[in-house]
Amino acid sequence: MTVAVTVRGLSVRLGGSVVVDGVDLDVADGEWVTVIGPNGAGKSTALRAIGGLLPFGGRVELHGTAVDRLPRRRRAMTVATVAQTPVVPPGMHVLDYVLLGRTPYIRALGRESESDLATVDDVLRELDLEAFAGRRLDTLSGGERQRVFLARALAQGARILLLDEPTSALDIGHQQEVLELVDRLRAERGLTVLTTMHDLSTAGEYADRMVLLSGGRVAAAGPPREVLTEELLAAHYRVTVRIIEGGHGPLVVPVRTENVPP
């Protein structure tokens, strides 16, 4: 299997402090890797650096090319990022928002081509958003918006998808809907998915492999069964959990204890 994302010794400084510190990471083509870790572990920062949105130390390669050597447009055609809470421009319609994904394909002074519009139509159809095309984005619900954000990323035509907390604003029903959608798209379009998530059980059900970040470093990496263990989570999240065997992976249940472990 070819490698889609290679990360070696990734370090990021933000405001004078080291937020990501020597992270190594590989994501195979078509694989789903989820980065977990407590608040402030550097998950989002690592993801933004991999997307080429932050200056960093170390090496990040996307399909074999260093991300900081890719011309901006080329990079936008290679990797699509959905931020945790994307800005919703007031008054913008869903069609126009999804069309933003075609920006790297539209030349300066140019306008969107028929094929750009066709791509957008395809994506809208695939995500069952046709009926929303003429609606204002700021009038949609959280679940609908998340689908629109995904549609914008898909319209970019990039094979690598970086999703920062794609379900943080959603109820469990919509969480599952969005993640199932991502999984289906991954299968149908051969996408590579790298995401950060807080909900450990859900994260484990969808990811092929997981990376536990703690203090900017990789504390553990491997299949969910190896990362979601009572010992590791206790050490890095300072929480007592029980691991229950679920249908698609281990389920993490936090339990209340008298004494919070050190």
Added chain:
Amino acid sequence: MTTRPRPAAYGDNAASAPQDGTPDRTGAATAPGEPAAPGSVETAAVGVRTDRERRARPAGLRPLWLLGSVLAVLVAVVAGLAFGPVTLPPGSVAAEVLNLFPGVHIHSGLTDREVAIVTELRLPRVVLGLLVGAMLAVAGAAYQGVFRNPLADPHLLGVAAGAGLGVTAVVATRTTTGDATSNLPIGVPLAAFVGAVTAVALTWLLGAAGGRNRTPATLILAGVAVSAFLSAVQTYLMQRHVDSLREVYSWLLGRLATAGWHDVLLVLPYAAVTCAIVLAHRRELDVLTVGDEEATSLGLHPQRSRYLLLVAASLGTAAAVSVSGLIGFVGIIVPHTLRLLAGASYRSILPLSLLYGGAFLAFTDLAARTIAGPAEIPIGVVTAFLGAPFFVIVLRSSRSVSP
């Protein structure tokens, strides 16, 4: 109940949707689980359908709006030429305008003196009004896109204060033995331009002071600091040279009165370059509305575009201000009205601002010189009169728009 019951479920193709919605169908539209409120179902359906009709194409300049703005400019030109102390028939004036084009000869029925009033007195003034209005409106729209704030003003980075100081300095320090006419000294446009550009450059340098990156926020703060400082210097100068107050004020309040072709030629190159740069970025300004990081991830260079736009808009504003004085509110009223009426996309706001901005200022100038009889009201006072109530409307309507 003739509305299509569930338009959202149908495709754009009208043929695939039943045209004759029956009460039965409307009933069916109330999906199971949805509480049936007879009135609200129809209202919602109508709302969705209007939205869908609008979505047939992506946002951009609609031909009807463009046509309307061109008409507005033409009407403004003819009205501006026809009315004044001597009122001339608009039809004849229009004919005279056409006669200016090579190869056109239409008998307008105007006397030679009337033709001179139209082409030599009024035409430069009307054209200058168009240019300055267009410039201020386009610069305002650009500032609003760059700062992602619908109320950003072309004077935000110190253009007004800098130009004001430049003019005050020239008027106050010129040799008193010079011309005693009420006309402003020859050097005024140059002084205003130099002052405005210096102020923007200062703001620019200060915006990065302390080794930090320039951000919209630091630039605005620097603009406030520079404006305050320059205004203080200007006040001091005016205090020392009280005899020049009248002239300085006549400039500060804005005027197109002394306009000749000279002024037009002075602004034209800046206006052309600025408008070209800003209009070329109309799509990028739309992408910038999702924020710098997303714009970067979409392959743009938001920082670079932002700076280029700021410099271009500031230069254009400085050029406009140098010949017209301080005319406020045009850069806010025109783009913001267009945003509310014709949609939030800069692909439509920018070209429409260019045309409606010009028409708006030409009309305002007409009002300024006709309302009070033979006397002229400073045009800046007229735009301010229009601007104040406008802000009340914006406040009331934008409460739901801003995030």
